[in-house]
Amino acid sequence: MGRLTVNLCGIELDNPVIPASGTFGFGYEFAQWYDINCLGTFSFKGTTREPRFGNPTPRIAECPAGMINAVGLQNPGVEKVISEELPKLKEVFHKKVMANVSGFSVEDYAYSCEKLDAEEQVGWLEVNVSCPNVHGGGMSFGTDPKAAAEVTRAVKRVATKPVIMKLSPNVTDITEIAKACEDAGADGISLINTLQGMRINLKTRKPVIKNVMGGVSGPAVFPIALRMVWQVCRAVKIPVIGMGGIASAEDALEMMMAGATAVEVGAANLADPYASKKIIEDLPAAMDQYRIQSLGELKGDC
């Protein structure tokens, strides 16, 4: 075991760094920048039962220390992800990948998860009950403990692989949702998805984003994400993946000191295509600086 090795729901990762869904496509875009096999794993683009175009443009806005997106789960649908995207990914990524799944009904979630669970390349199912950019789905399942538990149970019934529930920060008490998922059989929790936000164009006096609201990500949300990860790690016993504004090896270590088993890196990949790779490369020196022998020793007892 290397000093960066972590165990995520029974599968060993060479390091804890996982590019987050929606910021890494199906991997091969980034394989043009670097060999993505250096990653712990990555979470692929949120996949739904049917193909989706997503929201009208503009979908992107700048904000202080971050960005807002309202992409709206553009993806080719689970059938095409399996028949077209996964074979392309296989050529450039030789580790288990995390399949990110979203839906508009409990049946949708179960359908897509069952299909992806059967794929040999898929190591984990990350179930997104937290997309803020679609109506009548996504986040509406992640803001109600009963609905989150129902999705968890439905997915667990069809899944043979670890099920990680990805939670929304747009709730009053995120620990309540996390506990409901754990009680319903979830194998792990990942958080946070983006925080709802908006910008207005002063010249046009209209929202910058066509969909009005979008999800805020980037360093701006890091302290909020860290706080929520800390809270959830104290509320559940299952592994937690921390994410939200991580931009450096130091940020990753903070997340792990808060109790996260692994970390996801999101918006940083868009601002700098090498961001995740650099975090991995910077981890050993940062660990030396803070006298951390191995990541396994960070138990979240801060």
Added chain:
Amino acid sequence: MKQQILRVTENIRIAENVYKMVLEDPELEEQKPGQFINIRINGLYLRRPISVCESDPGNVVIIYKVVGKGTEQLSRIRKREYLDVLTGLGNGYDLSKAGDHPLLLGGGVGVPPLIKLARMLRDAGKEVQAVLGFNTKAEVFGEGAFQEMDCKTTVTTVDGSYGVKGFVTDALPEDYSYFYTCGPEPMLRAVYKATCTSGQFSFEERMGCGFGACMGCSCKTITGYKRICREGPVLEKEEILWDD
């Protein structure tokens, strides 16, 4: 696609709110007309995509308009500073369809990508005509570059303070073999309607990454969903689907 640290060797105002910047590095490859570069700007999170105006191996010229915080800050970069730039982004124009006397239609900062395009078409022996549209005389630039290349060049201004009064579509020549255009969307829509041949359009969109990862700049086309940053920014007339 490459990430490169480029040296700014020039950054000057050439018209009202319009600046020309030259960036150099010995390892910089020649950029294609219609491609863009994505520039990291201190203090801002997202890079700013700017289309290529001229490029040879080792250097790239951009012409940009100050429209917000990012471009305002870019305008204050001084000579000898270095910028973190993603290069070689987007598809660029396809020159093979030009025919023997293509027409170039540019509006405002949609003019710069047509300058390198004009040079390459002329070098390929084409007889190039250009119509360049601006709001007003103070914003006019680029006319000289086209004239130096012996392109038959017409300038239009909306207020009539220079050249032909009106829009580029008010000064279309009668005869051309094909067209290439870049400019604000209302202009592109007007060009779409007013032109009588096939052609290529370069589009602008707010981008997250600029290299195809985030799906921030997607659009619908006759041939399926495309990313402006990756399968674009240049689309063929026949595949365009306008919103609404």
